[in-house]
Amino acid sequence: MDKLPINSNKEFLFPTIATAIYIDEANPMPRNWEKEEKMKKLFSIFLVLVLFFALPVAVSATQKTLIVVSKPDAAMQFQSVYGPLYGYAVLGDLAWSNAKPTVATWTHGSWPEITGATWISTADKVEDGETDTWRWFNIKMILPCTAYNITNGMVTVTSDNAEEFYFNDALIWTDGEVQVDYYDNAEWRTVLTHSVTAQAGVNTLDFVVRNYAPYYPDRYGSYSGGTYDKNPAGLIFKATVDYELPEIVWQPPLTNDSFELKDGTTMPFKFKLYTQAGDLIIDQMNIYMKIFGPSDGGIGSEVAAFWPGEGGDFLRFDLYEFYYIGNFHTKDYGLTEGATYTAVVYDGCTDDVLGTYTFVVSAGKGNRGNKN
Ligand SMILES: [Ca+2]
Numbered sequence: 001m002d003k004l005p006i007n008s009n010k011e012f013l014f015p016t017i018a019t020a021i022y023i024d025e026a027n028p029m030p031r032n033w034e035k036e037e038k039m040k041k042l043f044s045i046f047l048v049l050v051l052f053f054a055l056p057v058a059v060s061a062t063q064k065t066l067i068v069v070s071k072p073d074a075a076m077q078f079q080s081v082y083g084p085l086y087g088y089a090v091l092g093d094l095a096w097s098n099a100k101p102t103v104a105t106w107t108h109g110s111w112p113e114i115t116g117a118t119w120i121s122t123a124d125k126v127e128d129g130e131t132d133t134w135r136w137f138n139i140k141m142i143l144p145c146t147a148y149n150i151t152n153g154m155v156t157v158t159s160d161n162a163e164e165f166y167f168n169d170a171l172i173w174t175d176g177e178v179q180v181d182y183y184d185n186a187e188w189r190t191v192l193t194h195s196v197t198a199q200a201g202v203n204t205l206d207f208v209v210r211n212y213a214p215y216y217p218d219r220y221g222s223y224s225g226g227t228y229d230k231n232p233a234g235l236i237f238k239a240t241v242d243y244e245l246p247e248i249v250w251q252p253p254l255t256n257d258s259f260e261l262k263d264g265t266t267m268p269f270k271f272k273l274y275t276q277a278g279d280l281i282i283d284q285m286n287i288y289m290k291i292f293g294p295s296d297g298g299i300g301s302e303v304a305a306f307w308p309g310e311g312g313d314f315l316r317f318d319l320y321e322f323y324y325i326g327n328f329h330t331k332d333y334g335l336t337e338g339a340t341y342t343a344v345v346y347d348g349c350t351d352d353v354l355g356t357y358t359f360v361v362s363a364g365k366g367n368r369g370n371k372n
């Protein structure tokens, strides 16, 4: 492996970078974990104050933004990590073995921050600082299945020390040397932002991160205090994407002025899906509907669920009228007359609420008071 030359005063001026960088900061080596912890606590208080005054600003009533940041995920629901390995392996290689939860890792005071994101790794402190190690971070970024006009996908990332970044299995960028002999030019400092094209439903972010083993003395002439075991490793990122959700437009008989839902009848809950621009959506079956009640001040408990499908008990799409329909057989549910109920339509991927319809159950079994 090629090594960098080190000059006598322990400073090294990279040919392609205009500023001098202390060589021992190229791969940050804390000399005292505990002292660094105290400094970080002070910085945290400062950061909280900064965040307090940096409240988000709403941009539009219909445009939504999904933000995913690196964070500990004990349940491995959305974020997990594989490794460390002592050699490079491609995504999905059996050498990676089993996934582990991402954990907040020890952070070097010089590492960049990304607002809202946490430096994560396989452990609080690196397991083996003397040898190059590789970790694979696997992240799920889940948009609603009904999301459309998906734009402005951006991923901001850095790692200690180098990373490959894949989005939906395609390599987007490599910062530093992940697969070949490394040239340590402090890539942990470079916070890069990449454009990505996200899709409705599940998107995956994969980062293969290499921690460079130290090979040089620090500015005091020692090798990280005489040992190689203090060599932090980690990843920090923030991913954002803008999208819109469709609008529910309820159909007759629900929208009739005289509408009342009579107990004992079968009521057709019909709705159409429109984009915010007013275009009809006719090919979206990743939705479902539930009916809740009676209202007890809140929405009440679940009475009935309509999953997408073809049978009479399912949420169906009518190919002639272009509406979705769930037939609510009220006699099957022992409803409370005079009480308030709510129908809710959800996105099938994220359970986002797309629309609601609130109604009162009236007496008069056996007769439907409305024509559709
Ligand atoms: Ca970087």
Ligand SMILES: [Ca+2]
Pocket: 027, 028, 160, 161, 211, 212, 231, 232, 233
């Ligand atoms: Ca490192």
